[in-house]
Amino acid sequence: MTEDKTAITGYFDITEEELITAYADKHRVTESRVVEAMTKKGIRHDKEASKGIANSSLLEERLKRLERALDDWVDIHFRCAEKTEKLEEQIARLEQELEELNKTIKMEEPQKLTDEMMAAVTGQSEWKVKLWRHGIQKPRGKIIKQKLEAYKIVDGVWMKR
Structure with missing residues (x-):
């Protein structure tokens, strides 16, 4: 803050300064309290008090x-x-x-399966599975037939039943 008294008092008009001192003397408070009250409550001299009330x-x-x-x-x-x-x-x-x-x-x-997948299921070579799929050779053996029960060939593609 500025500590120069002339700079601080330069912010106020002479009439406002007189009003502040008059209010301070009337209510027996310091001028800083008067300025604080004016800023908080908008206290002004009597002519402007009605305007302050209207504004409020x-x-x-x-x-x-x-x-x-x-x-x-x-x-x-x-x-x-x-x-x-x-x-x-x-x-x-x-x-x-x-x-x-x-x-x-x-x-x-239906899930489509590749020859590789069927070879993994049956444990036979991919070549044999391909022959089974094309109908050139039939699967042989009980174990292989049991494994192939869950699968069928539709239009040359292995599918789950």
Whole structure:
């Protein structure tokens, strides 16, 4: 802060300075307290006191309007939040239904297998599996036939039953 008294007093008019000292003498307080009270309460000389009251009522009216607008915004915010929650629940339900549908589609859709996979299942060479698939040779042996019971050949492609 500036400590130069002339710079500080330069901010006030002579009439304001006189009003401050008169108010301080009347109420027996220091001038700094008077300035503090003036800034907090808007105390001015008597002619401007009515303007201050009018301004304060105008400010109070504006404050009430702002409070109403704020209440409206809060209400809108809560309504939007409720709608968002409902929509999120619907999205979650739809995602769950989609997962279930995908599972049923995968179950219904026959799984196509390659000759490599069938060779791994039966423990035979890929060449033999390829011959079985083309119908050139039939699988032989009880163990191999048991392993192949879960599979079938449709249009030259291995599929699960």
